[in-house]
Amino acid sequence: MARMAREKWYDIARDLDWELSYVDYEEVFPEWMSGQGKVPREAWAGWDEPYKVTYPEYVATQREKETGAYSVKAVLQKSRIFDQLDEGWKSVAKEHFGAVALVEDLAAYAELRMARFGLSPAWRNMATFGALDETRHTQISLYFPHALVGKDPQYDWAHKAYHTNQWAVIAARATFDGMMMNPNVVDVAVQLPFTFETGFTNVQFVALAADALESGDINFANMISSIQTDEARHSQQGGPTLEILVEHDPRRAQWIIDKTFWVSARLFSVLTGPGMDYYTPLPMRRQSYREFMQEWIAGQFVDQLDDYGLKKPWYWDEFMAGLDTWHHSMHLGVWYWRPTVWWKPQGGVSPEERDWLHEKYPHWEEQFGPAWDVIIGNINDDRIELTLPETLPWLCNLCHLPIGTAGSPRNEKYPVRSYPLTYNGYTYHFCSRPCRQIWWEDRDTLYDPTVIERLLGGQIRPPTVEGILTWMGLTPEVRGEDAYGYRWARPYAPRRRPGDRPGRAETETRDRGEQAAQTPGPAGQGQPVPVNAVFEDDFVTQLVVVRDTDTVDQAARKVAAQVVGRRVPLRDAGLVVRHDGQVVRGDATVAESGISALDVVNVGWAGGHR
Amino acid sequence: MSRPVGPVLRMSDDVDAIVAAIVDDNPGREVTVVDRGAYTRVSGNGELRVTRESIERHLGRDFEMRQLEGLMSAFAGRIDMTSEEVRWRLKSGEPGAPA
Numbered sequence: 066m067a068r069m070a071r072e073k074w075y076d077i078a079r080d081l082d083w084e085l086s087y088v089d090y091e092e093v094f095p096e097w098m099s100g101q102g103k104v105p106r107e108a109w110a111g112w113d114e115p116y117k118v119t120y121p122e123y124v125a126t127q128r129e130k131e132t133g134a135y136s137v138k139a140v141l142q143k144s145r146i147f148d149q150l151d152e153g154w155k156s157v158a159k160e161h162f163g164a165v166a167l168v169e170d171l172a173a174y175a176e177l178r179m180a181r182f183g184l185s186p187a188w189r190n191m192a193t194f195g196a197l198d199e200t201r202h203t204q205i206s207l208y209f210p211h212a213l214v215g216k217d218p219q220y221d222w223a224h225k226a227y228h229t230n231q232w233a234v235i236a237a238r239a240t241f242d243g244m245m246m247n248p249n250v251v252d253v254a255v256q257l258p259f260t261f262e263t264g265f266t267n268v269q270f271v272a273l274a275a276d277a278l279e280s281g282d283i284n285f286a287n288m289i290s291s292i293q294t295d296e297a298r299h300s301q302q303g304g305p306t307l308e309i310l311v312e313h314d315p316r317r318a319q320w321i322i323d324k325t326f327w328v329s330a331r332l333f334s335v336l337t338g339p340g341m342d343y344y345t346p347l348p349m350r351r352q353s354y355r356e357f358m359q360e361w362i363a364g365q366f367v368d369q370l371d372d373y374g375l376k377k378p379w380y381w382d383e384f385m386a387g388l389d390t391w392h393h394s395m396h397l398g399v400w401y402w403r404p405t406v407w408w409k410p411q412g413g414v415s416p417e418e419r420d421w422l423h424e425k426y427p428h429w430e431e432q433f434g435p436a437w438d439v440i441i442g443n444i445n446d447d448r449i450e451l452t453l454p455e456t457l458p459w460l461c462n463l464c465h466l467p468i469g470t471a472g473s474p475r476n477e478k479y480p481v482r483s484y485p486l487t488y489n490g491y492t493y494h495f496c497s498r499p500c501r502q503i504w505w506e507d508r509d510t511l512y513d514p515t516v517i518e519r520l521l522g523g524q525i526r527p528p529t530v531e532g533i534l535t536w537m538g539l540t541p542e543v544r545g546e547d548a549y550g551y552r553w554a555r556p557y558a559p560r561r562r563p564g565d566r567p568g569r570a571e572t573e574t575r576d577r578g579e580q581a582a583q584t585p586g587p588a589g590q591g592q593p594v595p596v597n598a599v600f601e602d603d604f605v606t607q608l609v610v611v612r613d614t615d616t617v618d619q620a621a622r623k624v625a626a627q628v629v630g631r632r633v634p635l636r637d638a639g640l641v642v643r644h645d646g647q648v649v650r651g652d653a654t655v656a657e658s659g660i661s662a663l664d665v666v667n668v669g670w671a672g673g674h675r
Numbered sequence: 676m677s678r679p680v681g682p683v684l685r686m687s688d689d690v691d692a693i694v695a696a697i698v699d700d701n702p703g704r705e706v707t708v709v710d711r712g713a714y715t716r717v718s719g720n721g722e723l724r725v726t727r728e729s730i731e732r733h734l735g736r737d738f739e740m741r742q743l744e745g746l747m748s749a750f751a752g753r754i755d756m757t758s759e760e761v762r763w764r765l766k767s768g769e770p771g772a773p774a
Contacts, residue, residue, distance in 0.1 A: 071758050115754050122741040130745050263749075271683060271748045274713035278686065286713045290685040293748040304753060351711050360716075365751045368678060372753070372765045 100249025259303025338392020343413030680752025
C-alpha cells in the first residue's frame, strides 16, 4: 500500500491545537511553569522542529535500537570480555552509571514538563518522544550494570548513588535540578536540550564511546552511543525555542546558556576528565580530554552558538584555560579522597603516563608533578596513611566541587583560592568568579547546603572521616581504592634519590589524631573555629578546625598537618599566616588576630615563595 | 574548514555506505571524514546533504530515512529532515546570509 509522504500531512498532525474557552490561557500555561517572559504569545506558533519524526517511525526506530543494544549485551554476557577489562576502565563505566542512570530518569520529568507546559503543540509533541527516550535511557542504564552487581558491588551505585548524599552526587543533583526541575520550560529547553544535550552529553556519550571501544568495552560503547542517537533528535527542541527567545529576549537567552555551560563544564571536569586522561589505559586513549572538549565544545558547540546570533560566554578564556587544569585537580582530589567515591580511581601517573600528560598538557609537570611526587614517595615508603584524607576540601556554594579545582598550583592567573561573598552576614565560598556571579543572580532559587555546611551544621555525626563516609552512604565494600593497588607508582622506587624523599610535617606526630573534622573538645580548650584554609602550593582549600585559644603558629601547624608531607614537600622553614591579605603575628591567639569561623586563612613558608 | 557541519555516525556496518552516499550527494564540496573507532565524523563546510536514493544505491537495499537516526549519534550544524533527504547546514552559511 502506497503511503502518503510524511511531509504532506505532518505539519497538520503535530500542530493540532485548540482555542481555550472554559479556562484562561494563564491557568493552563502559568508563567512560572511555561516561562513566556517577554515573548509574545503568538510568536510560539512559529516553533518548528527541524528533526521530524512521526509516532510510527519513532516506534519502529526505537525497536531497532533496543534490539541492537540488548542483543550485543546478550552475546557479550556469555563471553569473558568483562573479566578481561582493565580495572581503570571499569571505573569509567562505574562512575558513568552512578552519575548518569538516575539523571536520565530526572530528564524524563524535564521532558514531561515540556510536554505539558511547552508553548506550542509541535514542541509538546517532540517532548513526548523525549520523555519516552529518557525512560529508555534510565532502563538501559540500570539494566546493564545490574548484571554486574554480582561481580562487583560498586555497580550497585548505578541505582544507589542518587539516593545518597555522596559529595559528587550532591554536586550533580544541584546542577541537574537547576537545569531540569527548578526552571520554567523555556529555560529548560535552552538549558537541557540546547546547552547540555547538543554540547556536553556528546562528550560523555559519543567521545567516551571511542575510549570504551578501544578499551574493549563493546557493550558500554554500544549502549552509550545508542542512547545518544535519541539525544541527537530530542535535543532539537532547544534550537527552535532558542531562536524565538533570541528574537524577543536575547539577554535572557545568553544568560541561560552562559550559566548552564559553566556549571556543566565544572561538573564534566570530574565526571569525564579523569576517566579520559587517567583511568582509560594509556594505549587505549583516542584523544585527551582537552582534545575531545576542543572538538565537541570549543568547535562544534561554539559554531552553533554563533549560528543563533549568540556570543561566547563572558568567561570564555577562563573556561579554555581550565581545560588544562580543572580535571587534573579533580583527579588529584578524587584519588586522594578515594574512599569517598564508588569507583576505583586509577592513579595514572606512571612514568609513561606522565610523559603522555606532559605532552598533552605542557604545564602539568610544573603544576601537578610536585604533589604526585610526594604521594609516590609515600606509597613507596609504605606510608599509605599520608595518601588518605583526614579532613574535607572546602566546597563551592554553587557547583559544590572543591575550592581550588577551578585553578591550579603555581598558576598566577587562576590560583588556588576561594572567592568568598558575605551576604546577609553569612560568608559563602566559591571556586571561581563565574560560580560566585551565577550564585548571586540565582540566589533566590538555590538552597543546597554543601557537605561542609552540613558538617558544620551538625548533620553529620560523628563528624569524623568515618562518620562522613557512612553519612555519604559509602559502605566499606564499595569505598574506592587505587585501581591498580599502587603498582603504577612502583617504577619510581629504584630511581629515587635520597634527596627526593618527601618529608613528613614536623608537627605531624603532635597533630595527627587530632582530626580536623572533629567536634569541639572539652571545655577549657577554647572554642572551635572552622576555617577555609589553603597552604601554599597545595591544589585545594580545606576545612581545618582551629581553636580560638590556639596561637596562630599552632593554627598554622594544624593546617600544615593536612598538607605538608602529603601533597607538598616538607621544607626547612617556618610558617607564615595571612588573613585578610595581612600577615598575622604567630604568637597572637586566633581570637586576638581576628580569625573567625568560615574565614579564609592562607598559610605559607616564611621567607617567601620557593 | 571554517564552518564544519555534518553527521557523527556510530559504529555499524553501514557507515561506509552512508559516507559514500554523502560524498556522491555533495559534488564539488570537500568532505572530511575522521574515524575515531566508535564514531566517524563527516564534515563539509557550511552545508552537507544526503539522499535516500544514494544511501540505497550504496547499501544495495531499501532504506527509510528514519533509519538514519539509529546510526547518527550527533551532528554539527542544523538539520532538515524529509523522507527523501537530510541536510545539515548553518543558517549563517546560507547564500546571502551575513558572513
